[in-house]
Amino acid sequence: MHAYRTHTCAQLTKDDVDQSVRLSGWVHNKRDHGGVLFVDLRDHYGITQIVADSDSEALPVLEKLKLESVVTIDGTVKARDAAAVNANLPTGEIEVFARSIEVQSRASDLPLIVNSAEDYPEDIRLKYRFVDLRRERVHANIMLRNQVIQSLRRRMTDQGFSEFQTPILGASSPEGARDYLVPSRLHAGRFYALPQAPQMFKQLLMVAGFDRYFQIAPCFRDEDLRADRSPEFYQLDFEMSFVTQEDVFNTIEPVLAGVFEEFSGGKSVTPAGEFPRIPYAEAMLKYGSDKPDLRNPLIISDVTEHFTSSGFGLFEKIVGGGGRVRVIPAPNTHEKSRKFFDEMNDWARKEGFAGLGYVTRKQGEFGGPIAKNHGTEGMEKLYAELGLGENDGLFFAAGKEKDAAKLAGAARTRVAEELGLIEEGCFKFCWIVDFPMFEWDEDLKKVDFSHNPFSMPQGEMEALETQDPLDIKAWQYDIVCNGYELSSGAIRNHKPEIMYKAFALAGYSQEEVDANFSGMIEAFKLGAPPHGGSAPGIDRIVMLLADEPNIREVIAFPMNQRAQDLMMGAPSVVSPKQLRELNIQLSPKAREATEAARSGESTDMNTNATVRDEDPQAQDG
């Protein structure tokens, strides 16, 4: 007999009755009736009920054992009486009568309970993540993640992509997010940078002639966190040679639609080949966002023209100053109280906007200060143009174009949520296309790249030479699903002369380009195919499929919002010897902070991870 098990905890059925079996697992739950004891024994696969009574030598041991201890049970499979069958359990028709027990690992008091769905504070869950991960929901999320990755891999290899690894210790480059840096021991004062994405390497793989690359690539960005953002995350990074934007779309739509259909649990998914394509400018106008949630039926309109002259002085003034007025319909709000509208305005102010105006309409009657001042005739004209009905309210976002769009976008979401208009049970994909190549940098008062500088401008050299830089579009595209940006990609600029020209428009000299991007530029001078790709975010995909509110629920060992690993105690203080080897000296401020951590001056609960560091019990060698 195997040392630990003959079956898993999900395997035994009525067909196995009377068999002698050996099971191993965690003590999930106990029900002690004095003379008879029931134990739910759990492993990765499932739960089997173990029974022990006074005839069993296992009884006194199990009685004393705490939950989550690990045991091996030798016993006999018994059929349960009809009345005792548990229909909720795949193994519910049988139980195992324990003849003997071996305790593999004795658990002490638990910081959180595995057999309950109760929510625990996230810092406790993260500190004891190995226990948290035993719980049904998180365990299932991590398994879902595994399946999604397997499926993505299969779908990519089926389409002729090859998987390659790229370096983790790379060179820092000036554009993009803040790099995580790793000091070099052999080269004093120099640093490696962890990849924000394997961008240059995947392009160089195309230059190297591999034609179709993909990788489940770890990416690192040292920026502040959000619910859908972690400092380290994974992308389905891919790149293809000799392709147009259309080819990239046709390749990746079936992969994403396919994997979503496979794991959506019955939710509808935008079919491959039917992802709507929304130009960036249109997205900003109609949805107030470059990652619109298409489950939200509300569409923003620009009504600036109606307020060039208006009794409503505030809007007239904004319009006169070059600003825009955008509106968000609030359908069928005739029965909403004034409070509803006022609270929307309060919300907008709390969000840092100047305020959200509104017009109410009940049985054709307009209400609210904007309607009063603008006049019934003007309002009717506006409503007719927008196709609004006699019971539809209207919210107004006014200001500089960027601010008005942003407020309108936030209000569109808020209004739809308040009115329950967001369609449920679906994944709605779209492409955002035609991103501007350049934008005006208000701080530096100059033209700068609005996205990745390696994207090919639409119209290529001719566009750069003849058009206003701010009018030039890039072959740059995002995939958006339910309001989340899942992927960003581009057809790359593989021509050095266009690269130099594009950088020149953004104010960078050829020498600067050569200095910062020498590898790429050199490569493009030695025979580079036209190529493009994208990189869907794996964590966000799994988060959406698992219907979780944040990315940490689908990461086995996530960091908290301050980029700490509460379980392992990262980032940690290192020894003076390590620092000396790296030729690194701490600043006085850093010395003070690390001294405080060492002497345990700070006694708040978040130093617990560090305390655990020093607990030999907690070290796993």
Place this chain on the structure above:
RNA sequence: GCGGGUGUAGCUCAGUUGGUUAGAGUAUCGGCCUGUCACGCCGAGGGUCGCGGGUUCGAGUCCCGUCACUCGCGCCA
């Protein structure tokens, strides 16, 4: 860096207008219980009300500051 929310027993939470000894469930410990599957019953222990200061005869409750977690803005594709 900024704004919102939260912080009361190991955990989940209640705690009235500022008023007696801060409660419940769960977990833990002890006792009882031979068919449970969220087993049940009896009992016990467990509290710096995040921390510091203030107002007050009196603060879990009000005020100021601060810390932690979290959501968002800035930042970031």
